[in-house]
Amino acid sequence: MVSIDIPPHPWWKPGLDLHRGGDSYAHLLSATRGLLDAVAGVDAPEAVLAEVAGEVSRIAGRLNSYTTSDESQIAGTRMDLPGRGHPLVVPYRTTSWTSVRMTAEVTFTRIHLGDGGAVHGGVTALLFDEVLGRFANHGRQPARTAFLHVNYRRLVPLDVDLDILTKVDRAEGRKLYITAELSHDGTVLADAEGLFVAVSAQ
């Protein structure tokens, strides 16, 4: 993985430690993603499922005793981890970043499967909103998605390294239009255009 210096999201308070949880949080996130893939693909005897369900509930209960406010949670703040270290965010890995262009890689896994061996269309849209939204908020006034248009050109495969190219298309006052392409070996699988409207920091 390429390691690059990515500035934090402007909404985050100065001084917020972006490496909270250390390697242990990275391992927890990786194990959690592994668990989701395992659940998505499982066909085990009921007794096994019951036993595992008990273990998972026990583990969730242990973490729940440490639940904090959304401003203080670790998830989403770990810019060094795939998908900002958030278990819901598709685990893309940023590879280059300027103020007008960003490249990233992503590998979808079993949890992202929709139908026909391909990635669920909503997951592709989630990836685009995340990548465009994060780019829209980098070094700029905080902005929210006003619209997101996704073109699904080809089925998106699992377990294959894919490329993401994101570019600022144009700015009109508070409005920022950003485009992105998801491709494999130069073939565009899906592309998107988003409008992001700058709002006051909250």
Ligand SMILES: CCCCCCCC(=O)SCCNC(=O)CCNC(=O)[C@H](O)C(C)(C)COP(=O)(O)OP(=O)(O)OC[C@H]1O[C@@H](n2cnc3c(N)ncnc32)[C@H](O)[C@@H]1OP(=O)(O)O
């Ligand atoms: C760390 C990375 C985090 C990643 C975050 C990812 C981003 C997200 O997912 S944000 C969550 C999803 N988005 C939302 O919940 C947004 C909900 N909507 C809103 O908050 C508001 O409607 C918001 C902010 C988009 C616009 O509101 P507001 O600031 O009042 O804009 P408003 O004054 O109505 O319009 C401003 C301009 O945008 C245009 N505009 C607004 N919405 C749209 C739209 N859907 N389509 C086209 N144009 C629009 C208006 O026409 C206007 O244009 P102009 O200046 O030329 O007249």
